[in-house]
Amino acid sequence: MTSSLKQHTDERALADLQREHGKALFSFLLGLTYGDRQRAEDLLQETLVRAWQHPEALASGHDSMRPWLFTVGRRLAIDARRARRSRPYEVGADALEHSALPDDHAERSVTALDVREAVRTLRGAHREVLTQVYFRGRSVAEASEALGIPAGTVKSRTCYALRALRKALHGYGLDTS
Known part of the structure; x- marks a missing residue:
């Protein structure tokens, strides 16, 4: 198979995957991010990128890719939450303007x-x-x-x-x- 035809097939499989499981996966990720739509969208996109990076998962012959996608999405959400916890809390400049001076x-x-x-x-x-x-x-x-x-x-x-x-x-x- 030529690389152009293979890339077209991969894109089609990924589009089919998003069309079939995208809404359910987004709803699931929205719950994991406590309603943060932006984070849920980022996690959805990253989950689909992982599916694209692992074509063997798409060709696994399972009845549905949904369990694999949900597992990958959940793990990405956990990793993102851990990464945010390991960094110090970010405070905007406007919050500093309203805080009392120490002295x-x-x-x-x-x-x-x-x-x-x-x-x-x-x-x-x-x-x-x-x-x-x-x-x-x-x-x-x-x-x-x-x-x-x-x-x-x-x-x-x-x-x-x-x-x-x-x-x-x-x-x-x-x-x-």
């Missing part, structure tokens, strides 16, 4: 004011314990001695005070559970 003094000042206001809302006993343990850096034993209360009371008041602060500072994404 944003105004943001830190606002946060400090919010924390101070939240601490003011605490009961006196809870506020005293937090002042000793967090703001003065004292241990539980040192805070216990300074406040004249048992160490267990320092621990429980600290726990309740932190819970109250989490509720008061809910807009900062703190876990409230």
Whole structure:
């Protein structure tokens, strides 16, 4: 067979393959790509390229090429997903423009004011314990001695005070559970 006739036969077989299985394969790949039409189309095209690169698969004598095509398409989708996961997430320039600067003094000042206001809302006993343990850096034993209360009371008041602060500072994404 001349190469021109062989190429024409390969093109016809590939066109028949796409006509017979293209829609079903595209729907299958669309599901694997979570509805991303562009990725599904790319995977469909790559699957058909693989079929063209492996004419022995076309001439295998199987009743249908669909299982082979679906297997190749699924493997390509898995490989593409793994490749995307191995690369760092890409962020567009517009997302960077709207993000806060790491050394944003105004943001830190606002946060400090919010924390101070939240601490003011605490009961006196809870506020005293937090002042000793967090703001003065004292241990539980040192805070216990300074406040004249048992160490267990320092621990429980600290726990309740932190819970109250989490509720008061809910807009900062703190876990409230």
